[in-house]
Every structure is written in structure tokens, then in C-alpha cells.
Amino acid sequence: MVEMEKNADKIRRMLLKLGKFAACAESCTAGAVAAALAGVPGASKTFSGGVVAYQNSAKIKILGVSKKTISEHTEVSPECALEMAEGALKLFPESGISVSTTGFLDDNTSYPNLARTAFIGIATRKDGGVAFKAVKIPRVKRHLAVRLATEEALNLLASEIKKLNKA
Numbered sequence: 001m002v003e004m005e006k007n008a009d010k011i012r013r014m015l016l017k018l019g020k021f022a023a024c025a026e027s028c029t030a031g032a033v034a035a036a037l038a039g040v041p042g043a044s045k046t047f048s049g050g051v052v053a054y055q056n057s058a059k060i061k062i063l064g065v066s067k068k069t070i071s072e073h074t075e076v077s078p079e080c081a082l083e084m085a086e087g088a089l090k091l092f093p094e095s096g097i098s099v100s101t102t103g104f105l106d107d108n109t110s111y112p113n114l115a116r117t118a119f120i121g122i123a124t125r126k127d128g129g130v131a132f133k134a135v136k137i138p139r140v141k142r143h144l145a146v147r148l149a150t151e152e153a154l155n156l157l158a159s160e161i162k163k164l165n166k167a
Helices: 002-016 032-038 055-063 067-073 076-089 142-165
Strands: 021-028 049-051 095-104 117-124 128-136
Touching: 002 021, 002 032, 002 067, 002 142, 021 032, 021 076, 032 049, 032 142, 049 076, 055 076, 055 142, 067 076, 076 095, 076 117, 076 128, 095 142, 117 142, 128 142
Parallel strands: 021 049, 021 095
Antiparallel strands: 095 117, 117 128
């Protein structure tokens, strides 16, 4: 847990330096990314909020993911992850960057090729959906799978914030 807290604090410091806020939209991590970002001292200066949208109806109604994206690519896809991240920016207008997670963290899915796969999306206010990452999750207990996906989301977020810093 210490490593995740260090990463969240690094993200907070980078955002503070840029004068930016982050937001998140989560499915498979069920709020763990938001908890990590909000769990560091001073988070209110860099984290605007997050949404857990587990069901497709929530992804569509709250985050604005298109029904077409879900029907053509499934709810576990780079396309869905990017639309979720873009939706978080719309919900939290003070945020300059957002991260999203969607996936099947175990084998319990009707899409065998997507079992134990998470997609992480990043969107920025300036460029929209800018990055995604597919993560294969090993066969581990659910809480460990959530932690692994959360760590990957934080790593990608930190990497994209560094790019903002160089722009």
C-alpha cells in the first residue's frame, strides 16, 4: 500500500505544480483510484472527484459513453475507457486531466478473450482521449486484482501528467 500512496502523492505534487486538477471514472477498480488520489494530504487542491459507473447504463447516462461504443467494442475496450475519461472531464469541469478504468478482473465474463483484462484511459481538457493502456491481470484474489489495476491507472496518470508538464 505504501507504494500506491507514494505514487498518489507524486501525482498530487505534479498537479499542484501545474495548477491542475484530476478526475476519474471507474468501473473495475470500484473507487480505488479515487480513494488513492483523495487519500493523500492536500488532495483537495488537486483532485476534483470521481465516479464509479459499474453498470453499462451508468456509463451511458452518467459518463456519456455511447451505446454504439459498447455494442461495437464492449464495455471493456480502449474506446470505452477513453469515453469514460472524457466523460469525467465533462462532469468535473475544473479538471485538466482524467483517468478511467474498465475491465474484467477475473474469468467471470462472457468474453473469454477479455478475461483478466483492464483498460485504462486518459483524457485531457486540451486533447480529449490521449492515451490508453491494456493490462493483463494475473489470476489472483479480487482485492489484489483491483490493486494491480489501480496501480497501473496511477502509473499511466503520472506518465501523462509529466507530458503536460513538458507541453
